[in-house]
Amino acid sequence: MTSARSTSEPESLPRAAFAAVDLGATSGRVMLALLSGAAGHERVDLVEVARFANGPFVTPESDTARLRWDVRRIWHEVVDGLRIACVAASERGLVLSGIGIDSWAVDYGLIGADGELLEDPRCYRDSALAGTSTEVLDRLGASGHYRANGLQTQPFNTEFQLVAGRDDEVWPAAASIRLIPDLLASWLTGRVVTEVTNASTTGLIDVSTRKWSDAVIDGLERGYPSLGDLRSRLADLVEPGSVVGHLTNSVRRSTGLGRVPVITVGSHDTASAVVAIPADDDRFAYVSSGTWSLVGVELEVPVLSEASRRANFTNELGVDGTVRYLKNVTGLWVLSETLRSWREAGRDISLAKALVLAADATADRTVVDVDGPEFLPPGDMASRIAAAARATSQPIPVSPGEVVRCILDSLAASYRRALGEVRELSGKEFDVVHIVGGGSQNALLCQLTADAIGVPVLAGPAEGAALGNVLVQARAVGAVHGNLAALRAVAHRSSNPITYVPTGTSHRLRADDRTTASSEERSHGWHRKDPSGSR
Template identity: 50%
Template sequence: MTNAHPIHVGAVDLGASSGRVMVGTIADGRIELTETRRFANGPIPLPGPGGERLYWDVLHLWDEIRQGLLAAVRDVGPLSAVGIDTWGVDYGLLGPSGLLSGQVSAYRCPRTRGVPEEVFAAIPAPEMYSVNGLQVQDFNTLFQLVAESRDGGLPRATPADGGVVSAAGAGSAQRTMLLLPDLFTYWLTGRPVAEITNASTTGLVDARERAWSAPLLERLHTELGVDLDGVLPEVVEAGTVVGPVRRDVVDVFDPDGRPTPVVAVGSHDTASAVAAVPAAGSDFAYISCGTWSLVGLELDAPVLTEASRAANFTNELGVDGTVRYLKNVMGLWVFNEAVRTWREQGLELSYRELDAAAEAADPLRTVVDINDPVFFNPGDMAARIDDFAIRTGQPRPRSVGEYVRCIDDSLALAYRRAMREASELSGKRVGVLHMVGGGISNRLLCQLAADATGLKVVAGPAEGTALGNIVVAARGAGLIEGDLTALRKLVRNSSDITEYAPDPAAAAGWDAAERQLFG
């Protein structure tokens, strides 16, 4: 497609610890990225019923988004489209006037403790999984909404009264739930929608139909008293133009002076990252590698079997009708916490020095189950590795390099197991493993992933989420053309890619490590 003006696409990319606004300039078959604003994010504790609650400062995030978009126009040029992605599950509630009706809870807020058990007592977990295909995490939106209803933030019906709204919930009617990327899109455009890739993290979507599950919503109403009638907005697919940026909100414009269109991209950040996997074919697996490692396959249909549920795989929906069939693996969180503790203890080593020390250490000397709950909370990860090693009859690491090598080896082993399970449960054969995200700067981890899985690893791009956001926004606004394969080719042409070949001689060592740890 020939363009009279440069194509500058704004990508708002929000994470749980930081956010940024990027501009992707598309020209000559490539995308050049420019960061126009970066800012901190994090949950804020406040006292609440039964103890401390955690909330997001969405007004701060909104102001940063506005400032970032204005900086993009000032520093790079008029924007031809804008897309927004964030993490999943969290939402804001709008009141009847369209204003935010209260604080926005953070997913680590303890308000959902015990809620999954309450829900599954009424709607058995296998029945729910057969509809939504979602792994059980107590912060899934469904469980948050049950807690919200219990606290009076939503209409509540007593199941035994035939669905009549109770007095306690009567004043809560006419709410609209917007997941975070949709909330910011609403503030930019005035149109409330639910983009499907993020909506699929709620637990309220029928994974086959790619729509809110009416039977599930009815059961929540009749059996748990949670009335979501009229609360959930229209579902749209990634690539839908939601509307123009309102110039009374933020004065952003396209090259012809018209309001810039806001496109519902793969608004779950992992959906954008997977859209940017620079694969040439379909026989690939992926790892979105950061604080968490999301290990999975791209499928045409969800896997809703009992075996899949028992293995704790999730079916999140992706761009262009795809399914992100994946497992959450504890990622570089363990490494980052270890480094934080060492620095508090006065040990200052650069990431390059730590990676070099790990590469020099003996392979597979000590391996832990990186997904063990002991590694979930903040703290001294080296001490927890020691405890795990003693408990499993392995030698404790003797140096910082051996601790880092243990973490890298353990991550690679988790990748190996998750990929094998995904392939077996889905029936899809895998020929290549793509790694995207900031974690690919750890070259040793990329090589270990190749050795552990026996597959060629293609590492890059590091900025996968932003690039996936940009290409879907550009196509949705009619600025570029092509299917998902064509979009990925554009990403591939715009990225630094490194390939890692597996070492066949390493296979026996990984087999032995897996048998020792998991039997």
Template identity: 45%
Template structure:
């Protein structure tokens, strides 16, 4: 196979980027060609995504990718978009967008969440959807919207989740991709179909829930006006990747079929730890943790737990910068490595850490409330965050093994958090497992290679992972100091109980 090129648009809740991926004889190279801010806007009606600016930046990213592709002598075969889950746009009967999409942190969701949970109950809702209860899940957003403005959903022809909406803008084809639909709390994980009975029970209309397609679906040609504006080749196709960002990242985990049992740890602002299953796990034990059942690139279930990841460290860094002290992440890791270990522990998922701002102060307050020493400086604070996160990974891994009745031998860390070697070693020591870190650009890698699968250039999920192993050199960490971590884990469990 000769050189083929693809454009991956990877959008997060703070920024977005365009990546040019070139596949050449079974090896993939990636290059960032455009990066832009992606911040929700506060309007009188609530917190919305700035969809106009987002679209302009995607068009500019495609233009720059076309320029770069010509410079290196490759032709772009396709493009695809991945984003976060749950948020959506409403499309009317004539194909128009009915208002700006709300952002998932909008305050309207909590009252709707409480009403729906009171009506359906945890056991009923988990048995029907297999999804962890989070107030921003699409089901609760729809309940909030229908209560506030019923005419919108009553008149909707379909809803498109954020990557679906952007694919619609690129191609003119409106469908829902399976992996992002699976995050909504509106899919039956056993069948992959809409759980319309739940919406009926809540008095919500369902006529807008339409076709769900798998990752790798070819939507067709790029719209002519977009091709003209960007200089893109006429033959460029729009191909849906696994359009939920975590699904793309997990697809790029370089695990081998038939190898040691493994789990993935998608590491960034959030950490998502889990395994791939053939069938959903809807047990009471899974609900109690809680684990969630989301869709993967080939119809598999991503059985995982959401964990507050490097959020605490990111927020500490932002607070230090506001005070006039700027640190790069490798500097913070160096200070943490030099600080004494096992002094102060926190629960990274504690509600007091959820909001942005004043994170070092919040950590000190948590330490005081739990009878522990307050971290005395930057290094001690960051070490506290990293050790606590590694212990949270251990706690999650043990519960995962208990629910599955299976020992996991290897932890594959994918995503940008994998660059933190200190945390990777702590994770290996805390869990007593081998940790394999990389690729760090896993979401974009998975996006590109699922497009390539849709184009016929890659065979299947196993072929994707073989290309990843050939293209990116992972870093392996083995357990070194597990004894101290065993004792500290008991302290950590005590902190969780306070």
């Protein structure tokens, strides 16, 4: 059992149940959510009823090895998880009141006119995407493009994937483009929609209007005639909290469920995680920490300045008309890949052991730019770290403790740079940083982050995406009421965030950390403060 709060048993009997399908790039899970408590005192307990490994597979195509997702296997795992959730809810005298799906962003499936999946969806880490973003932005004009979609340039943004695949054999037969959560929702209900928070990562959305962008789509169609009619392949946009439809008869037979509604949530997992931030006011920043780390603040309007574009910040859409102004930086991917590579080499070091070794290693001995492109593909991260250290004339990490400490110190430095830029570019002040997601359980990283930034870090909930997913569902069916602040109050009652206060240890910026110079820190008040007066 995974609980959104610290106790394993709810204090009162649950009155409603929901299923949250939460898909990550390395694992997927189906969570049964139990809502209890009277109005104004609600809380959620999460029970993990199914978990399965996830990850791209390599398939040889021509002379290029490509990474793809086995989305059919994911589908079968989801259906099986919903079957188990049905049983688990029934054992508690409940039926599911809703199902919501969140996942990683940008990737999509192509569906033919007959409704069949044409090929396994491409994975965003596919090396075949390299170079496409530069070509597209040169052709469309980077500044005007950013003013329309406000999106950080990443080589794997959906629009660049579409351009890279425009000459693929299956493209002419594609009648529908469906992002991963929308694809699964369409298989559950038979209805096709596009949820807007995830759609905002495609590059095809006008971030100011929350609609499909005429400027971007027309520009792509003109610039790449072989794309054909791109617009006709895009489904209608819907906001979080919309009912997509109810389970098909086939899914009902497979799961034992009844006429359960499938509800759009913040289907980009970070959008759901931000809903679940247990903040008591709006003076916060966040790090949604998992395979990736998304570092930013919540705003009412996008930041579309040229300075923001040059800093490569993104304006992604959030729940209730909000904007997630953030930078998508490397997360625990580097650490997980390091441990995986060691296992394959016969050096089986657990995460717990690695963190103990890292805590004993010298602080800030080596800090590298883990956001560099060399850390994007799978592979031997320890060797890449050594190469980066050598290139910057720093000590080369050799022991497991040194390697892992380098990764964590480098992540904390990356968070510091990103948050310094957030504060400057958005003008948003914050007194605390919330870390949500799996990385909130990494106590060493949380402490290093607090030390690096100089403000308290509140860690948790670990299952932030699933909890936010459920909160939007519960409000959609009337089980809870209110705005984002009210939902976050439920999140606070449902979790027990741990506070990490800055210590006297200062994270030393390297000479190449030019984006956050010491003078800039002083001008923006990045000084150590008494934690007792920080909130």
